[in-house]
Amino acid sequence: MAEAPSKARRPRADAERNRQRLLDAARSVFARDGAAASLEEIARTAGVGIGTLYRHFPQRDDLIEAVYRQAIGQLGEAADRLSESEAPVDAIREWLLLFIDYMATKRLMAEALNSLDGGASRVYAGSGDIMREALGRLVRRAEAAGNIRPVADPFDLLRAVAGIHYVSPGEDWEPGARAMVDILIAGLRPG
Template sequence: MPRSLRADAKANHERLLEVAARVFATEGADTTLKAIAAEAGVGIATLYRRFPTREDLIEATYRNETDRLCASARRLLQDLAPTAALREWMEAFVDYMLTKQGMADALPAILATREGLRLHSRDALAQAVTTLLQAGIAAGRLRKDASVNDVLMALGGITLISGHEHDRDLASRLITLLLDGLAVGDGTPSAASRA
């Protein structure tokens, strides 16, 4: 296959996944595949060649979004201070979860039947948070007892609540509270802890 054709095929593949993530997040997993192909600027035959079933496209989109989010942790730390990188990553996590919610009806069955997909996602997310927390702890900005699982559970709760309220700004405000709880304090007890 000529190199330019391979590059075009790769670009089509990436564009399909990008469009699918956006469309699934806003319209749900039942949106027509023809609409996704059209928005990506490819024919429906190209979509089916890459993703023979709707489930294949949903799985690939979910895996791609997970991998993109997790890979962003190290990139953010190259450009930002650890706490700023953690905030940016948390905001991206909320957007990732909104995409996942758009696939909510179809995803449980896919996760149950595609071996290793759930474990891959959980491990990749935990590794990304570990990287960010360790950088913040090493910089003296985050508490040493910060738990990866606690952070992921809190982020899941933030996404659930802000999604239920249909208020994306609420997620950002709750992320601020979570980061305040993770920050190293000055040793002065808060009013709540003195009460």
């Protein structure tokens, strides 16, 4: 008698919690210690054993990549959530502020990301598309509501905000980027 095909099982709730705790701890420890961050320290910070870390992330690169992919995925999900809960212009503003948080995480994790086998470009692939689509949905919604002027390329808003990071690469770039968001929003409003 043939075996029934097995269904893909969803991870147990405690396994999902442990994975999330590991990602949170890794983001923090990599930001603090860079590429030299100890996996044992990440497990300890997460409150799990090293075996649990390796069950979820068999290689160091898997963990670094998962932290980055989670951050970029959260940006995409935030656009939908903000679109449902905020007025169109407020949704754009809040999303751009989340983008600044993403940039801060990416900056803090740069050393770890650059330590990936083959470099970080493989991990970054597709990130621009996620951001472009997420912000594009918010901008088109605000345009349709008549709350902002037409925007030829919503990605220009990201370039303006990210540009602050590159022009002022020191520790003090975030206040300037947050101020740029308000300048951009004011400039988008009709009238």
